[in-house]
Each structure stands twice: as C-alpha cells, then as structure tokens.
Amino acid sequence: MSNTEAYKGGRPVYIVDGARTPFLKARGKPGPFKAADLAVAAGKALLVRQPFAPETLDEVILGCIIPGPDEANIARVVSLRLGCGKKVPAWTVQRNCGSGMQSVDCAALNIAHGRSELVLAGGTEAMSHAPVLWSEAMVAFLGEWSRARSIPAKLGVLARLRPAHLKPVIGLILGLSDPVVGLSMGETAEELAYRFGISRPQMDAYALESHRRLALAQDEGRLTEIAPLYDSRGNVYERDEGLRRDVDMASLARLKPVFDRPFGNVTAGNSSQITDGAAWLLLASREAVDKYGLKVLGRIVDNEWAGVEPAQMGLGPVHAMAPILKRQGLKTEDIDFWEINEAFAVQVLACMAAWQSADYCRTELGYTAPFGAIDRNRLNVDGGAVALGHPVGCSGARIVLHLLHLLQRNQARRGMASMCIGGGQGGAMLIERGEG
Amino acid sequence: MMANDQVSYRHWRPEQDSEGIVWLTLDRADSGTNALSREVLEELALLLDNFAGSPPRGVVIRSGKTNGFIAGADVHEFTRITSHAEALELIQRGQSILTKIEQLPVPTVAMISGFCLGGGLELALACRYRIAASTPETKLGAPEVQLGIHPGFGGTVRLTRLLGPVAALDLMLTGRAIDGRKAKQLGLVDYAVPERQLVNAARATILHPPTPKRPGLLQRLPGTAPLRPLLAWYLRRSVASKAALQHYPAPYALIDLWQRYSGNLATMYLEEARSVATLITSSTARNLLRVFFLQERLKTEGRGADFKPRYVHLIGGGTMGGDIAAWCVLQGFHVTIQDLDHGRLAKVVQRAAGLFKKKLRSPRLVQAALDRLIPDRDGAGIGRADVVIEAIFEDADAKRALYRQIEPRLRPDALLATNTSSIPLEELGQALTRPGRLVGLHFFNPVAKMQLVEVVAAAGTDPAMVARAMAFVGAIKRLPLPVKSSPGFLVNRILLPYLLEAVAMEMEGIPASAIDRAAVEFGMPMGPILLADTVGLDICLSVARILARHYPIEVPKRLEELVAAGRLGRKSGHGFYDYKNQQPVMPSGKAASPLSELAERLILRLLNEAVACLRERVVADGELLDAGVIFGTGFAPFYGGPLHYLQTKGPEALRQRLDDYAMRYGSRFTADQGWADLIAAGKGGA
Numbered sequence A: 001m002s003n004t005e006a007y008k009g010g011r012p013v014y015i016v017d018g019a020r021t022p023f024l025k026a027r028g029k030p031g032p033f034k035a036a037d038l039a040v041a042a043g044k045a046l047l048v049r050q051p052f053a054p055e056t057l058d059e060v061i062l063g064c065i066i067p068g069p070d071e072a073n074i075a076r077v078v079s080l081r082l083g084c085g086k087k088v089p090a091w092t093v094q095r096n097c098g099s100g101m102q103s104v105d106c107a108a109l110n111i112a113h114g115r116s117e118l119v120l121a122g123g124t125e126a127m128s129h130a131p132v133l134w135s136e137a138m139v140a141f142l143g144e145w146s147r148a149r150s151i152p153a154k155l156g157v158l159a160r161l162r163p164a165h166l167k168p169v170i171g172l173i174l175g176l177s178d179p180v181v182g183l184s185m186g187e188t189a190e191e192l193a194y195r196f197g198i199s200r201p202q203m204d205a206y207a208l209e210s211h212r213r214l215a216l217a218q219d220e221g222r223l224t225e226i227a228p229l230y231d232s233r234g235n236v237y238e239r240d241e242g243l244r245r246d247v248d249m250a251s252l253a254r255l256k257p258v259f260d261r262p263f264g265n266v267t268a269g270n271s272s273q274i275t276d277g278a279a280w281l282l283l284a285s286r287e288a289v290d291k292y293g294l295k296v297l298g299r300i301v302d303n304e305w306a307g308v309e310p311a312q313m314g315l316g317p318v319h320a321m322a323p324i325l326k327r328q329g330l331k332t333e334d335i336d337f338w339e340i341n342e343a344f345a346v347q348v349l350a351c352m353a354a355w356q357s358a359d360y361c362r363t364e365l366g367y368t369a370p371f372g373a374i375d376r377n378r379l380n381v382d383g384g385a386v387a388l389g390h391p392v393g394c395s396g397a398r399i400v401l402h403l404l405h406l407l408q409r410n411q412a413r414r415g416m417a418s419m420c421i422g423g424g425q426g427g428a429m430l431i432e433r434g435e436g
Numbered sequence B: 001m002m003a004n005d006q007v008s009y010r011h012w013r014p015e016q017d018s019e020g021i022v023w024l025t026l027d028r029a030d031s032g033t034n035a036l037s038r039e040v041l042e043e044l045a046l047l048l049d050n051f052a053g054s055p056p057r058g059v060v061i062r063s064g065k066t067n068g069f070i071a072g073a074d075v076h077e078f079t080r081i082t083s084h085a086e087a088l089e090l091i092q093r094g095q096s097i098l099t100k101i102e103q104l105p106v107p108t109v110a111m112i113s114g115f116c117l118g119g120g121l122e123l124a125l126a127c128r129y130r131i132a133a134s135t136p137e138t139k140l141g142a143p144e145v146q147l148g149i150h151p152g153f154g155g156t157v158r159l160t161r162l163l164g165p166v167a168a169l170d171l172m173l174t175g176r177a178i179d180g181r182k183a184k185q186l187g188l189v190d191y192a193v194p195e196r197q198l199v200n201a202a203r204a205t206i207l208h209p210p211t212p213k214r215p216g217l218l219q220r221l222p223g224t225a226p227l228r229p230l231l232a233w234y235l236r237r238s239v240a241s242k243a244a245l246q247h248y249p250a251p252y253a254l255i256d257l258w259q260r261y262s263g264n265l266a267t268m269y270l271e272e273a274r275s276v277a278t279l280i281t282s283s284t285a286r287n288l289l290r291v292f293f294l295q296e297r298l299k300t301e302g303r304g305a306d307f308k309p310r311y312v313h314l315i316g317g318g319t320m321g322g323d324i325a326a327w328c329v330l331q332g333f334h335v336t337i338q339d340l341d342h343g344r345l346a347k348v349v350q351r352a353a354g355l356f357k358k359k360l361r362s363p364r365l366v367q368a369a370l371d372r373l374i375p376d377r378d379g380a381g382i383g384r385a386d387v388v389i390e391a392i393f394e395d396a397d398a399k400r401a402l403y404r405q406i407e408p409r410l411r412p413d414a415l416l417a418t419n420t421s422s423i424p425l426e427e428l429g430q431a432l433t434r435p436g437r438l439v440g441l442h443f444f445n446p447v448a449k450m451q452l453v454e455v456v457a458a459a460g461t462d463p464a465m466v467a468r469a470m471a472f473v474g475a476i477k478r479l480p481l482p483v484k485s486s487p488g489f490l491v492n493r494i495l496l497p498y499l500l501e502a503v504a505m506e507m508e509g510i511p512a513s514a515i516d517r518a519a520v521e522f523g524m525p526m527g528p529i530l531l532a533d534t535v536g537l538d539i540c541l542s543v544a545r546i547l548a549r550h551y552p553i554e555v556p557k558r559l560e561e562l563v564a565a566g567r568l569g570r571k572s573g574h575g576f577y578d579y580k581n582q583q584p585v586m587p588s589g590k591a592a593s594p595l596s597e598l599a600e601r602l603i604l605r606l607l608n609e610a611v612a613c614l615r616e617r618v619v620a621d622g623e624l625l626d627a628g629v630i631f632g633t634g635f636a637p638f639y640g641g642p643l644h645y646l647q648t649k650g651p652e653a654l655r656q657r658l659d660d661y662a663m664r665y666g667s668r669f670t671a672d673q674g675w676a677d678l679i680a681a682g683k684g685g686a
Helices: A035-048 A076-081 A099-112 A138-146 A151-158 A171-175 A185-196 A200-219 A247-255 A286-292 A308-326 A346-355 A358-365 A395-410 B036-053 B086-102 B119-126 B144-149 B155-163 B166-174 B180-186 B195-207 B216-224 B227-241 B250-261 B265-280 B283-301 B319-330 B340-362 B365-374 B396-409 B425-429 B462-475 B492-506 B512-522 B526-537 B537-548 B557-564 B595-615 B622-633 B640-650 B651-665 B674-685
Strands: A014-020 A058-064 A090-093 A118-126 A276-285 A296-307 A336-342 A415-421 A425-433 B011-014 B021-026 B058-063 B068-070 B106-112 B114-118 B130-135 B139-141 B191-193 B311-315 B332-337 B373-375 B387-390 B415-418 B437-442 B452-457 B481-483 B578-580 B584-585
Touching: A014 A035, A014 A286, A014 A395, A035 A076, A035 A118, A035 A276, A058 A076, A058 A099, A076 A090, A076 A118, A076 B058, A076 B365, A076 B492, A090 A099, A099 A118, A099 A276, A099 A395, A099 A425, A118 A395, A138 A151, A185 A308, A185 A346, A185 B640, A200 A247, A200 A346, A276 A286, A276 A395, A286 B373, A296 A308, A296 A395, A308 A346, A308 A358, A308 A415, A308 A425, A336 A395, A346 A358, A358 B155, A395 A415, A395 A425, B011 B036, B021 B036, B021 B195, B036 B086, B058 B068, B068 B106, B068 B119, B086 B119, B106 B119, B106 B195, B114 B119, B119 B139, B119 B155, B130 B180, B130 B195, B144 B166, B144 B250, B144 B283, B155 B166, B155 B250, B155 B265, B166 B216, B166 B227, B166 B250, B166 B373, B180 B191, B191 B195, B195 B595, B216 B227, B227 B250, B265 B283, B265 B462, B283 B462, B283 B481, B283 B622, B283 B640, B311 B319, B319 B332, B319 B340, B319 B365, B319 B373, B340 B365, B340 B373, B365 B373, B396 B415, B396 B425, B415 B462, B425 B437, B437 B462, B452 B462, B452 B622, B481 B622, B492 B512, B492 B526, B492 B537, B492 B557, B492 B595, B492 B622, B512 B526, B512 B595, B526 B537, B537 B557, B595 B622, B595 B640, B595 B651, B595 B674, B622 B640, B640 B651, B640 B674, B651 B674
Parallel strands: A058 A090, A058 A118, A336 A415, B021 B058, B058 B106, B068 B114, B106 B130, B114 B139, B130 B191, B311 B332, B311 B387, B332 B373, B387 B415, B415 B437, B452 B481
Antiparallel strands: A014 A276, A014 A296, A118 A276, A296 A425, A415 A425, B011 B021, B437 B452, B578 B584
C-alpha cells in the first residue's frame, strides 16, 4: 500500500459493488414505493450477490431528505429490513441534494480511520411521497379543539375556523425552496442564466442531448447498475421512466417557464424531474477486500464540500471540484469522465462557463488561471437528471455508482462526480478505477 | 401453611404467595407439552379437594411450559378406550373435576399464553376469569370436531353460556383457533394483555374481582327456546355443505345436543358426556385419530437431522416454483427466486403478496415477508443458498443442462432438490459430478394447502442429504414422506389410475357430474373429473405419458383430444367442464348405475395401485402409504387411508370385486400380486 492511496490521511477506501433502482417518475400522486421500500429493493439485490452475510457489515449509512413520518432514522429501518440484523448500527445523513454523496463520504472516512471495514452507503428518496401538511393555523385550531371540553367551548373554537385553515401546505415545494434567500431552486437557476447569459435554446439543446444519451444507454444495455423493482400488484419496473424519446427542440420550446412566469427560461423540460429512486455503494477496506475476496470497482481518491452563495447554489460543483484538482495536482484533461448532476440544464452549463472563465476563477476561487474546458463528450455521457430524474437524497450515490461503471466499461482511470446542493453548497468526489 | 405443601405432586406445582393467592402451575412430567391425562386430572382433583378446608384468597392456573397453556386432552388415552361405558366414565370424571374448579368459593383465573385448546380451553372455561397474552402465539380453540368428537368436559355448556350460541357453536363446529385479541373481542377471555402484564393482571383480578362477563341479550337471543330450531336448522345446513352426516357425525351431534338440552344445563352435562362417548367409539373418530397419529409420525420424520437452513433458492418462476418460494418465505426463510423472465418474477411477487396478506394480515408482517422474497434473474442466490430447489418444466434434458451449469456454484454442503413430479432421480442425477446429492422434493398444488411433500431418494442418494431434505420439509411446516425414486413416486402413481378410470367412464357416456358426485359421496374432497380439470389436463396428460412408459397404462384418447383442442381445464376456461368465473358449470345428468357402483370402480383402481406400491416398497410401510395418500390427495380421512380402508372392508372381498371388474373391463383391473400377501397376512393374523 503506497501513501498516495491513503484517503484523508487514513487507510485507502475501495468501492466493491453497487446497485440502484430504476428511477420512477412522480406522477402527481404517491408512487408505488416509499423511500425505505426503494432502498430495501436495491439493497437486497446488492447484498444477495455478496460472498458475506448482511450481518457482516459494520454499518449502514443512508442519505434521505424527506423520509416518511414513519421512517424516522430511515437507515436503521432499511438495515433491519435488509436482514442486516440488530447488531449492525445504521444512521441517516442529510445534506440536501448532497445526501447520497454525504453517506459515501461518511462511510469512506470511517473506513479510512479504522472504525469500519465494510459499509453499505447510499441514498434514497421518494419525492412522490413528500408530505402534504396542515398549515400552522390549522394545527393550532386542532389543538384548541381537542382541549375544548364542553360543547359551548367546542362551538367557540369551531367559530374561529376559516376556509384558509384547510389549505394544504405542499411539503415538496417548501423543501425545494431556500428559506434564507427566499428563492425556489428554479429561481436560482434563472439567476445563473441571467449571470452567464445562457439562452433558452442552449438549455433546451442540453436537455435534448441528455434524453438522447439516456435513450442510447438504455438501448445498448449500458445501465447494468439497475436492479429491477417489483411491486405487489404484479408489475416490474426495469428502466428509468423519465426518458422522453419523442422530445425535440420544437416540443421543448413550446413549454412554458415554471418559475419566472411568464418571461423566464427554466421549464419542466430543461430541469431535472421529480422522481423516486435509491442507490447503494458497498465500501470496503483493504482487509475486507482480502478477507472476502471482493472484486474492487474503484478507489475513492478525494472528496470536497464547498459553500457558495445560496442564490447561485447551482455553481457549487465548481467550488467543490476545483480544490480537489489543486490538491491532487491534476488538470481538467486528466479526468477521463465527469458526472455533474443535472439539477437544471442551465446550472450545468453555468458550471462549465464558470470553470473556464478567468474572471470567475480569479474573483470567486482566487486562482490565477481558469481551468481547461470540460469536454461535453466526457460529461454525463449516458444522460443525466434532466432525462432520468433527480431523487434528491439519492442522486449523489447514483452518479458515483454510474461513474464507476463508466470507468470500468471504458477501462479509463479517473472520474469526477459532483453536484450542486440546495442552500448554496457543492460536493465532489474523485475516484479511480480498480485498486488505483 | 397449606396442607398441599406436605404432598408432592408430579405434574402440578402449587405455590401460595404472601397475599394468599395460590399459583397453580401445570408442568406435566415426562412431556414437553401439557395435556390433560387421567393422572394430571386426578392430581388436580386432589389439590382442589385440599383447598376445601381453608380456601386461599384466589387460584391462578398457569403453565410451566414455554410452548403453551394446555394442548387438550391426552389423545393417546383415547386409543385405549374399548367400550362406551369406559368412555362415559372417563368423560364424566373429567367433567366432575373441572366442576370442582368452578365450585371453588374464591376467584379463579386461567392465565393463558401460547396454545389453549380442546380440554385446555374447557379447563380455562371452568375458571371464573381468563386472561390471555396478546401474542400471536396465543391460540384458543375447540378443535375436537377435527378428531370426530366435540367438547366433553363441560365445554359445550360453558362456552355457550359464556358467548351465546352463535359464537360458541361457530368455534366448536369449525374447530378454528383464535388469538388473544380476537378472544377478548368475542368475550372468551376477560383481558388480552402483553406477556409482561400477565402476572399483574392475574393478581389484580384476584384481589379486585370484577363482575364476570355474560353475553348480552342479543347474543343470548338465538338460544331462546322459540329461536333455537331456526338456528339449529341453519347450522345443519351450513355444516352439510362441508361434511356429510354419514361421514362426519360429530358436528351434527353437537347441534343436536345444543338444540335439545341447552335449556337444561344439568342434563346437558350428562348428555354431552353420552354424546362424546358414542362419538369417540365410532369408526370415524378412531380413523380420524389414526390420521392424527399419522400426521404426528410424519412431523417426527421431519425432526431428525441437525440442519438449520436459512437461505432457499428456487429456480423456475412458474406456479409451483413461485408458490414454494412464497411458502418458504412465509415460514421465515430468505428466498431468492430465479427466472429469466422479469414478468414471471413479477407475477410470483404478486401471488406471494396475496398469500402473505391472507395469512399474516398485519401490514408490517406482510412487508417483512415481501422483504425476504428476492426476485433474482441472474441466480445470485445460488452460491449463498442452504437449499436449492429446481422447479422448471418437466424436461429431463433441460433439468440436466441446468444442473451442469449450477453445480460448480453450489456450496458444497448445500441441498440440491428437484420438484419433478414424475422423472426418476437416477435420470437427472447423471448430470452431476456428485449425483448422490440430488434429492427429490415433490410438492403438491396448491402448496399453501397441501401439507405433504414427497422426499424422493434413489438407491445412490446420499443419506445425509435425504436427512437434510426431511429436516427442511419439517422446518417449512410441511409433512415429509420418504419415498423411493420410481416413476410417479407414491401419490401421483396411486392417483393416476383413479383419474384415468374416471376419464374412461366419461368416455363410456357416464356424465362427468355423476362420476364426481359418486366420488364425493364416497368421501373424496373433490371428484376426479373436476380434480383433473383443476390440476390441468395438459399436466395430467404429461404425467400419464411419463408413467405409461413404465407401467401398463393406456393414455385415454379423450384426454389427448381435449388437450389438442386447447381445453386444458379450469385455467383455460374449458376442460371436461366449462368454467364461468373459475367455477365449473355442472350439467345435470344421471348415471345408469348407482353412484356407489361408480365409486367402487374408481376406488378399486386406486386401491389396486396402492397394493402395488406397498409390494414394491415405494414407501417403507402401510402407515406411510396411508399418510401419503391422505395428505397428498385428500383421500377421505374418515376411512383412515386406503390400506386401512382395504383392511376394514376385507382384502379377500375386495380382491373378488377386482376380479369381477377385470372380467368386464379388462386387464387394467387385474389384481396386483401384492393382494395375495395381504390376504395371507390377514389369515395368518386371524
């Protein structure tokens, strides 16, 4: 073991396997699987093919932003349902859209520093199950109602009930808004379009390409990381449902802006989709790899979390990826494949613009020179969240998993996975194929 | 100090606490399960008599066993009853001892956790209060009808008094067991509490006895004299749809007893005892008891080897594969099921979900079961499994090719089994480098209903693997029947001539519905024609063809024609019958000859094949043969099995009938040479 393989000052960390569910498009009502169901389905397909029993895991870490009210510490719920047994501890992490990558980082750190040998880490999200809530006024009313004992008291409380009390609060809309700067995620994307002068046709063209790439990946059977989902009604789900094979520039152009009505540019067509899905990675120390004879997919080289202006949260990847390249002494062209999560088409385009902007790199990052342009043919080569969806707590794990498969398929060496995070952050992870 | 302390008891442990409550623990010596043997009851009588001088503050009766309260009367003692008078004496003694509990002048509590069945429930009913644990393991019931009798220790009186006639008779007529919560709802127990509160609840009930519960007016109403005949009529009608009077007299006797005597409790105790004494000495009860012991024997067969499997892998997502997988999951196993077709796997999950919902009810348990079922297109589970069961289509080449492919991936100690229904193991084992590891596990359709599994071994099969297979079948709560590898094994081989005879009769112009009615009147659960339609005519044909290669069987043209025409039975909507909403449309038709003659013709074929199987030692002995045919085909249990029936009727007479039929219908009725041995054995024994 050479020192250069060490992760964050500790032991090297390997990823030995992974699996995800197909991503199911939310259709305006709760989907067939809850967040825990999704994680269990992908997890059991993954664990059943391992040479060790599920009880052998040292811990289970799961990212999730909106677990159901009956899924407190959803990681533990899932771990027990997976048959990992009572002795395997499990915990849930939340860094908004970075949750799925946060769990991988936590697992990697615990392995690097000798706390764990074998960890199941991933992310899950059932956005279609996001809660619909009563307003605070209604909750207060219900509280008073239950305290009122006599009939006159009840009538008195009832008299204060107003129609507005009954208006539901959509949890998902609140979750996708930044409470500090008062902008929805879509509005932060419009900010980026304005700042970098990115046009509607540019966004739509990017989105169209995302669909085209996913279609090709499906047709060529490249998405081997997917484990099918089975519901109890006799249905099987084998593919990501967000893909629109019939989409073209004209149909994208017809869509109305969702966030800055009526003059904005960010539409449902050039944004990521509201989706349900789960993804897992299996992380191991050198000792665990040897003990169980595991096949190594790749090694985690470096990881970075960065804070940015919340109103321009979409630029997070630039701030997370840059320090990694600096630390590792790498240039843009040293990275074979890039996975930058497509929260919005314009947001990825803005990251690419900032990446190669001398002005941006100097003023925002303090670097004397910009980075070289990221080759679009090495970025999100099998499509991204615009086409297959963005189950928020899951996507971070999904892009790392897919990157590993990409490196494997192309016998390439280095891959960078990165994502923007609502609230103004960025996360990035550098991985290398094989044992590095 | 109580007088009790000086006496030592074998089965009961009385302990008086500082508050004066006597905790009476039944911990039957020499047995893992509490049953009310004569000795246990007499000891109880002694204990209760000793209370007479200085009654304690209260008495709590509880079990010292972890598996349950009391499983019932000691059925082994039933077999020793030789006369009506003896039976009556035994029953009345039991009644009088339980009445001693009822007559104690202090509060009495039955503290129930686990099973509380039959005589155990009757004992609990004699207590003033019953407190049950709310665990799913707690089961209360009166299953006596399943043994051809009804409650006899005052249960018919006390249960009716406690619940009103509708609920009480329902429990006694169906024999079903209910859990603690349901028992609380019905009023059968006073409280259903978590295990941890049982002692507190019993103590509090003795110290502050509440008014004992009685049924409301509405529950009592159907038992009033004017309404009693109406309810009795209704109950007789619903019983008749399930069990015929001439085959199963017990439920009818129970309804009679209640209708005639429930107005006068003192007489009802006596009449209850008389009724049970009559039933218990009848051939139905004796045969049902025999079936019970056969079942116990098969259960014991499944308890041998020290094999604790956890992971099961099924190959083949058809109906059988899927249903075996679902059943194993239901019994707590983790199961992977392999099929190349995602759609078939999806149907497996769907059907399994239906079974889990029906059996488990609680959504949490259903979810846990679904979590244990893993659709596995790529066969990832093969290398992990303790048990691998192949359930693909009946094609020896395909099966052999599969074994070659999977053998290198199997764990060395894994059990490899095939669910083939007719192909001899020797033909399949050739494909393996270790042919001795292959065992047959032949399940019956529908898996969730049919208790029997034939465990098939060939001459070269590794005995250790057979032992594992038996243990596995026991672990999934099915009854393992060890059979020799020969075409059709035991059950299909015996059943097929009976089915083919029915087809031959139908070809002669006897209406299918008449044939089926004849078999049902004989006591079969379903007529042979309807059974063939239900199994699938294509499957019947395929089994017939395979068996025809080994035995002198003629495959009827009619069967081939129907299959060729796509009339495959219930599943295709048409077979011998037409189906509407999965139900057969039965045309009315009369047979020229009486039904008993039709039944005789069918049954003789079955008996003749049974004799052949016994002679060839397809199973080790006649008991196992009877057990296999009863639990594998539903063969009229009140006859005690085909060989037992044969012995009852007399082998010589039956052999004569066979010869008569052979004259009329030809060689398929030629008596097997095994008859001679049976006749000789009968004479030798006489």
